[in-house]
Amino acid sequence: MCTVADPFFKYVVKGKQSAVIYTTPVWFSDKCAENRQMVVHCRKMWLTSESDASRQAMITQRYIYKKCLRRCMYEYDDRNTNKLIQAQTSNVKAFWKLLKGKAGQVKHGISDEEFAELF
Numbered sequence: 001m002c003t004v005a006d007p008f009f010k011y012v013v014k015g016k017q018s019a020v021i022y023t024t025p026v027w028f029s030d031k032c033a034e035n036r037q038m039v040v041h042c043r044k045m046w047l048t049s050e051s052d053a054s055r056q057a058m059i060t061q062r063y064i065y066k067k068c069l070r071r072c073m074y075e076y077d078d079r080n081t082n083k084l085i086q087a088q089t090s091n092v093k094a095f096w097k098l099l100k101g102k103a104g105q106v107k108h109g110i111s112d113e114e115f116a117e118l119f
Contacts, residue, residue: 027076028069035065 024033042058087095110118 025073027072029072032065032068032072035061035068039065 039058039061042054042061046054046058084095084098087098
């Protein structure tokens with residue numbers, strides 16, 4: 001029994017499917033990775049035993065992990081800010097290059113003709 005929508009619901013497997021690859025932020029350190037592994041381990045222990053002690057261990061480890069993430073983000077932002085401040089006084093060309101890289105370009109979705117007509 002064929003319908004019009006059949007081509008949209010065909011499932012084709014192309015080759016071997018790979019595992020999901022998680023991208024980590026630039027500021028993510030080895031210490032953060034270790035803490036994440038500990039959180040996963042504590043969570044697995046809590047799911048298997050479901051005791052108050054394992055729950056408390058999971059909550060404590062999760063708190064340590066989140067604290068580590070915040071600290072790493074802060075240190076990364078602080079390093080970049082200091083780099084920007086130093087470039088501002090010592091190397092003006094590098095300073096503007098850093099600013100240009102952070103800002104990016106904004107697309108307004110207006111054509112050249114409309115722009116010329118308005119301005």
